[in-house]
Amino acid sequence: MKKHLTIAGIGIVVLVLAFFTWQHFTQTPSQPHVIQDTKSNIAGNYLGSDYKGNYVWGGAMNLAWNELNENILKEKLQLNTDDKIALEMASKLNNAPFSKSDLDEESYYIKSGYGQSTVDEINRESKKKFPSKSFGDLEMNLAPRDIISYAYFLKEVEYETKFEKDTALFNGQKVKGFIADNKAQRENVKIIKYENDDKFIIKLQLKDKSDELILAKGYDMKNPQDIVNEINTNNKQYLSTIGESDRFKAPKLHLDHHRDYVELINKYLANKGFETYFIAQMFENIKFDMDEKGARVENEAVIVKTESAMMEPEKPKNFILDKPYWVVMKRADSQNPYFILGVNNVELMEVE
Incomplete structure (x- = not known):
């Protein structure tokens, strides 16, 4: 039988x-x-799948x-x-x-x-x-x-500070999104690696420091293992936040x-x-x-700030997620993500 x-x-x-x-x-x-x-x-270590041209993997x-x-x-x-x-x-x-x-x-x-x-x-x-x-x-x-x-x-999980709603552009199309519009919101955005406005990795600060939400623009969108390796190589314990003249904007997903x-x-x-x-x-x-809001559960958070030395003003950096990018979520004490999303088009967004 x-x-x-x-x-x-x-x-x-x-x-x-x-x-x-x-x-x-x-x-x-x-x-x-x-x-x-x-x-x-089935490329690499992750058995992801396609959703309307976007890469999806969950653990x-x-x-x-x-x-x-x-x-x-x-x-x-x-x-x-x-x-x-x-x-x-x-x-x-x-x-x-x-x-x-x-x-x-x-x-x-x-x-x-x-x-x-x-x-x-x-x-x-x-x-x-x-x-x-x-x-x-x-x-x-x-x-x-x-x-x-x-x-x-x-x-x-939740952000330390709620972002502001705003219109964003992705691949030239207007979509609903959110921005960092004040000092507290900019302190949500930590820089893991920045090469230029079209290639960077950032981490959105969460109240619960045991989880991490990471966004990476400008990397190979066909191989999630490459971006996981890049994150693990550059994700240090102490990261700087974006500056007063820097900009952050992301689409709602x-x-x-x-x-x-x-x-x-x-x-x-x-x-x-x-x-x-x-x-x-x-x-x-x-x-x-993913939007501008915080989560349903409140957690006590400890914010550590380091004093910086006076330096010459830098050219403003633009952390604008207007082209294909990765969303990676993982535990802070682990190198293995529990969720990976490759955002390639507006199918995951609300077009205006």
Whole structure:
């Protein structure tokens, strides 16, 4: 008798400057689901996907996959297929640099197991740990030997100071955005690296210093690993803020993305004892919102300022995100991001 393997994970990151959700779970026949091919990008260490010409990667699927390997299979998942793309994707998931060690324990819930009792436990336990979770209960009817692996991820951060709304330009089109218009707002913007107005990396200061929100313009938009390496090389403990004559402006972003891992669906396992299992469904939803506002959760912050020596006035720098750029979110004590977004066009923006 054939049995099926369900890989499930919900990951949510919520920011009022940015709001993300990751959701992976199998649909039962009572929950019809139309599979969509979202053009996986398997370059580098990240299994990103395409959303209307923009690159999207979230770390929740890695959590669900690792949980399946560690708790159920007791080894790395192996596929019974000659499909080279499926094998490469499984290899990248098996050897991904991102894991739950790159997160704080308070921000995730992970569970795997067999049958409907596991689904019921997931619904009960995830809601208890995260009362504000926006996803409803999983509605599934799993057979006793069906397998589910599930991960839920919630992250809330906020700017130290709210920015001002303003009109921005991106690729020559007017879109809604926000700017740093006063001293306190400019102190939100830390310079990681500046080469010129068309190539720079900045960090938006958050109240909770344990998370980082980084923006990078002018770098290769086809290889997220390159920008991650560049950030890790240059992201120092003490960074200067933009100056009084410098300008910062960014578009508001909104992403609501569904992804099916079509390359892996219906593939059978080759692991001993699990040869009759196949991946029935494997998908995720990612939502991300970034604007001028702060987050829903208040956190006490400590601001450290250093005294600077008197210098000759510098030419004003423009940190204007008007061309393709990267959005990277990570823990301050980790080199591995939990979210990467490559912004290439206005599909994520509100055109005026």
